[in-house]
Amino acid sequence: MADLFSDDTKPAAATTAHRPLADRLRPQTLGQVIGQQQVLGEDAPLGVMLASGSLSSLVFWGPPGVGKTTIARLLANETDLHFVQISAIFSGVPELRKVFEAARLRATNGQGTLLFVDEIHRFNKAQQDSFLPHMEDGTILLVGATTENPSFELNAAVLSRAQVLVLTRLDVGDLEKLAARAEAELERRLPLTVQARASLFEMADGDGRTLLNLIEQITAWKVSGDLDTEALTKRLMRRAAKYDKSGEEHYNLISALHKSVRGSDPDAALYWYSRMLEGGEDPRYLARRLLRMAVEDIALADPQAQTICLHAWETFERLGSPEGELALAQAVIYLALAPKSNAGYVAYKAARETARKSGSEPPPMHILNAPTKLMSEQGFGAGYAYDHDAEDGFSGQDYFPDTMKRPQFYQPVARGFERDLGKRVEYFAKLRAKRQEE
Known part of the structure; x- marks a missing residue:
């Protein structure tokens, strides 16, 4: 591999011009490695x-x-x-x-x-x-x-x-050193404008071997003057971005998209969404993940977020590609700018954990139905208060098992619609305490 080189040391074997440039520039010591x-x-x-x-x-x-x-x-x-x-x-x-x-x-x-x-x-x-x-x-x-x-x-x-x-991708500075090393070996500068040279590094996408192969192609052209970016891109195929729909890069990019949405950054979210599309990702997979973000990270802070995602998904199914991706992009923007809350998610996990630990505790007798005379005689449903008949439509009865101390799973955040839900939670808590005192 000829991807990392010192820009001031020339390999002894560089005189064999027929050898590929990557091989001719292969480092001879670790001290010659760039990056x-x-x-x-x-x-x-x-x-x-x-x-x-x-x-x-x-x-x-x-x-x-x-x-x-x-x-x-x-x-x-x-x-x-x-x-x-x-x-x-x-x-x-x-x-x-x-x-x-x-x-x-x-x-x-x-x-x-x-x-x-x-x-x-x-x-x-x-x-x-x-x-x-x-x-x-x-x-x-x-x-x-x-x-x-x-x-x-x-x-x-x-x-x-x-x-x-x-080992990480070569940055622009590393690629510039490698290009300068290649120019010294070839004893000629690349016929590129400053902007085209920057575009060349973008095409290499952090891969030194790819950069050297591209340089070898460019130096074989017979051109007069420096090529600009447009001329360069017409002559060279842009390297496909590294993306494996079933591999590590897939999970890295969906994580980046999810965290950008969670971090309320619509520009970053759109970038990672676009990166995945450019890599060939199935838009339906992205639609499903966007819906998950709405449920997990926005939830009741903006209940409409789920509806937006479902409608975007349905729009994609009806329009197809490429127009349908625009609907999903708009959902990305909406999710990124929506108020965030994971209070429902936290409450759900806490409730599941408590359910696992509490075993088979039965509901309290007063909320059990009594469809038979025997069950009624056994006390099923005795003392149940019908909330619609109670003052304020709220009886304040306890619906947890008799042996369980009342927990509080759901603690809404003071953002978006959940701010109003928090007021309702507080209202019913005060009313419940009042009913228990009566």
Whole structure:
């Protein structure tokens, strides 16, 4: 991978111009790596491990093109370990046995092995378990790479024996350094305006390898003068945003949308809503999640929010795409600007918890029906006060089990319509106390 490079060090092999630019710019030492200082810095995990001479098994978690393979290879160089690379996509049990056996022979000759496993999350549980004895006896030092959340994809036994390091997308500053490094290697500047250069970095979307591939395309063009953004985008296809409708990015973006709505930020909410649509998300899934937000985070503070969401969903079903997405977008805006309350949600959870703990306590006798003479003789329904006949239409009777102290689950917030509901709760509480005194 050629994604992270120093902008002042030129690889010795750069003279072979026929090699892909990404390969020609591959770092030769960790000191040449651009970015990822959160793992490579002097006080960062890898910096500390290397300084102490004690490197443990690792799992690199991050998006494509941020340096996982490169850093693994350079770690082997820095620690004098034999580097072996396999991919979980193309390897099975027979290949793993050969790798382990070769590593064991190397170990008997005093040579350690750094085994780099790309896409390690694609190995099944049994295959992942096969690494454990070889990690424990020191036959291999495992460095895995994954674009998926290790918490969900890797065995707990593997995770307990390896440190997870998070590698992040390259920022604009990193991409600029990488572009400058490429220009120095090619001995020519990119024929782009300032704005087009910024657009190029957007197209790379934090992926250094993608940036170098795009630069290689641009430098092959025969152009006179600098290309502006419009000319650049006509010649290059914008890279599709990283989005997996069933993977980690799906859950990251729906979480961002939900929290933006909860945080009353319509602009951020619309952005994440649009990001999901651009990634190919099913609008019906978004409609369902918007309805959930209305129920969970707005609720009785604005009862109309649920109706807005249901109507937007129905409008989408009738109009279809792309017009129907506008109705959902308007629901996003409404939800973001609506007053927020989770009082109903909290009350519901508290009531469910109390119901679980209270077992099979029966209702009080006075609110039980007595459809037979025997039940009436047993006292079913005796003493029940019909609220419509009571003063103010409120009897103030206790409807909880006789053995239960009256709890208060619902505590409305002083926002939106729930402010009025809070006044009603307070009114009935005072009236209930008055009836009990009478």
